[in-house]
Structure formats: structure tokens, C-alpha cells
Amino acid sequence: MKIIGFSASPRKEGNTAWIINKILEGAKEQGAETSAFSFSDLDIKPCRGCWACHKGDQGCVIKDDMQKIYDALEDADAIVFGSPVYMGQMSAQGKIFTDRLFARFSPRFSPFFKENAVKQKLILSFNQGNPDSSLFQVYFDYTRHMFEVLEFDVKEVPVVTGMRNEPAHEREDLHTVMKDIGSALVSEPFQE
Template sequence: MKIIGFSASPRKEGNTAWIINKILEGAKEQGAETRSWYFSDLDIKPCQSCYGCKQGELRCIIKDDMQKLYDAMEHADALVLGSPTYMGQMSAQAKIFTDRLFAQYHPRFSPQFKEQNAGKKLVLVFNQGNPDAGMFQPYYDYTQKMFQLLEFDVKGVHVVAGMRNGPAHERKDLHTVMKEIGSALVLERFPE
């Protein structure tokens, strides 16, 4: 099983990256092949709404680092997208990435594309400073629904709250919990 982790944070070595890598560590322990991408290292431009992806090869025509991610995602069985919560929603980096998925994963209401998109497993992970994990729940629910409309098989939305109290790597409770998410992704043992 191939699993890709995306850290949609402006900080390469911040909480989001640590959380994603801990999830991937749990997956790797179960035999998965894993890879991390850090959006802080990538040049990804916003969608230009040019609809070039609707013509020709049905791929985004913007030549930037998103092309690498499309190729990697095409060969992956599962994705883990992590984002800090800024102003009650995903980071700007995560939003640009999500908008650019339009070229490959938007519902085209055609059996051909539904079959192509269906079944790609996805785990969403948000971290936030606020200690109330339910504070932004309506947004997290909306984001899950949006990815489901794109035909992703969303296996979970996890919120790591209270990040104002110190870095993620110092929270002993997170080490096991994050690894268990990665393990569950490989073993397909998700709570109902």
C-alpha cells in the first residue's frame, strides 16, 4: 500500500509536519510505503479558473510543482492531508492545493470519472491552538463532505486541539494516537 502525506503548513518542521510524519510512521510499521510532501518546499500556484483541465488530456495546464503531486497521487492508495487551522479553516496552502484538485478530482458526473476517482482513501488532520476540538466542527464537517463529493473515501477527520500549550512532539498522548491512525489506514480498521 502506498500512502502519501501532505503537510499544508508554511512551517516545514512545525506541528502539522510532525503529526503527518507520525501518522505515516504508524502506516510504515504496518508495511506501507510512505512519502511526505511539504507545501513549504513547493511552488503551487492558485487555480486560474482557465478550464484548461476540461480540454485535451483533462489535466491542469499550470506548470508548477502541483504536477508532481498529481503524479504521486495517481499512484497512491491513500492520502493524509494535514493543515493547521487558521481563522477557523484550512491554511492558505491547503486551500490552494484543494482548489487545484479540481483538474483531477472534481465530480464530472460521468461514470468514467467517478470510477477513476472513487476509492482513493483520505484522512484529514487539522491542528488548532484552541483547546476545544469542536470549536470549528462545522468547517471540518464541510471539508469532509467536499472531499466526499470529489469521490474520496474519507476514513476520518482528526482534530488535534490545544496546540498553544506546546509543540506536538512534546505531547506524549499524540505519539500513540497519531501512529494508530496510520496503522488503521493500512489495516482498514476504522471506527464506524
């Protein structure tokens, strides 16, 4: 099973990266093949809205680092996408990535439009400074729904709060919780 992690934080070694790495660690211990991308390292430009990906036959025409992500996504069984909460939403880097997924959802290119196609599993992880977990719940539920509409099989939406007071790596409780999420991703049976 191939699992790819994406960190949408500009902080390469921040809370988001730590959380994603823990989830991937749990998955790897169950035999998954894991890899990770940090948007802090990548040049991913915003969608131009040219529709070339839907009209032409060459996919997205923006030749930047998103091209290697499109390739990597081709044979991924599961994705772990993590973003810090910025002003109540995912980061700008996360939104740019999400918009660029539009090119993947052309019926012409996407295997996910084929009948009986196996959906890619998704863990959608958020973390925020504020300790109140209910503050942005509406947004998290909305985003889960948005990815489900895009044919992802959203398994979990872990929201880690209180990062303002204690960074993720200092939170003893998170080690096991995050690894268990990764482990469950591998051990759960595939959707038929």
C-alpha cells in the same frame, strides 16, 4: 499500499508535519510505502479558473510543482492531508492545493469517475492553537463532506487542539494516537 502525506503548513517542522509523520510512521510499520510533501517547499500556484483541464486533453496547464503531485496521486492508495487551522479554516496553502485538485476531477482524466473505481482513502488532519475542540467542528464536518463529494473515502478527521500551550512533539498522548491512525489505514480492508 502507497500512502502520501501532505503538510499544508508553511512551517516545515511544525505541528502539522509532526502529526502527519506520526501517522505515516504507523502506516509504514504495517508495511505501507510512504512519502511526504510539504507545501513549504513547493511552488503551487492558485487555480486560474481557465477550465483547460476539463476542456483540453493536457490536464492542468500550470506548470509548477503541482504537476509532480498529480503524478504521485495517480497510484496512491491513501492520502494523509494535514493543515493548521488558520482563522477557523485550512491554511491558504491547503486551499490552493484543494482547488488545484479540480484538474483531477475531470471525467476525462480521473480514474475516480470510472464505474466501480476504488476510492482513495483520506485522513484529514487539523490542528489548532485553541484548546476547544468544538470551536470549528462545523468547518471540519463541512470539509469532510467536501472531500467525500470528491469521491475520497474519508476514514478519519483527527483534530488536535491546544497547540498554543504545548507543541505536538511534547504531547505524549499523541504519539500512540497518531501512529494508530496510520496503522488502521493499512490494516482496514479495502473498499470493494
